[in-house]
Amino acid sequence: MKFIIAFACLLAVAYANEDANVLRSEAEVNVDSFKYALELDNSVNVHQQGEQQGEQWVVKGDQAWTSPEGVPVSIQYVADENGYQVLAANPPLPTPPPIPEAIQRALDWIAAHPPKE
Numbered sequence: 211m212k213f214i215i216a217f218a219c220l221l222a223v224a225y226a227n228e229d230a231n232v233l234r235s236e237a238e239v240n241v242d243s244f245k246y247a248l249e250l251d252n253s254v255n256v257h258q259q260g261e262q263q264g265e266q267w268v269v270k271g272d273q274a275w276t277s278p279e280g281v282p283v284s285i286q287y288v289a290d291e292n293g294y295q296v297l298a299a300n301p302p303l304p305t306p307p308p309i310p311e312a313i314q315r316a317l318d319w320i321a322a323h324p325p326k327e
Contacts, residue, residue, distance in 0.1 A: 230254065252276075266291045 228248040237246040244303035258271030267290070274284040286298040296303060309317070 253282075260289075 217221045230252040232248070233245060233251050234249040236248075238244060243259070243261040247259075248254070248256045253256065253274070253276040255274045256271070257273075258269060260267050260269035262268075269289040270287070272284065272286045274282070277283055284298075285296060287294060287296050289295070
């Protein structure tokens with residue numbers, strides 16, 4: 211599933227840049243692992259690899275490109291049993307807003323009153 215999502219993102223980037231030419235395209239797909247790399251002449255550079263560890267897949271990758279404004283953009287990520295996690299991003303990801311006071315009070319109450327078994 212995670213592979214499909216990442217592959218769909220890759221295709222979206224490729225189709226958004228229809229005039230781009232492929233400089234390098236490599237792929238290796240096995241039953242319990244995969245890896246691929248794609249480099250286009252419009253600055254898009256994508257690498258991803260994954261392997262099955264028991265019942266779970268662990269997928270690592272990075273993507274880089276230059277925005278229409280000329281700003282270099284890059285993302286490094288991992289997807290595993292904990293979900294999709296950005297390890298590094300340039301420009302940095304925005305800081306999420308603070309938790310509203312009412313929500314924080316509710317979370318504190320729930321933590322102080324765990325459900326009875």
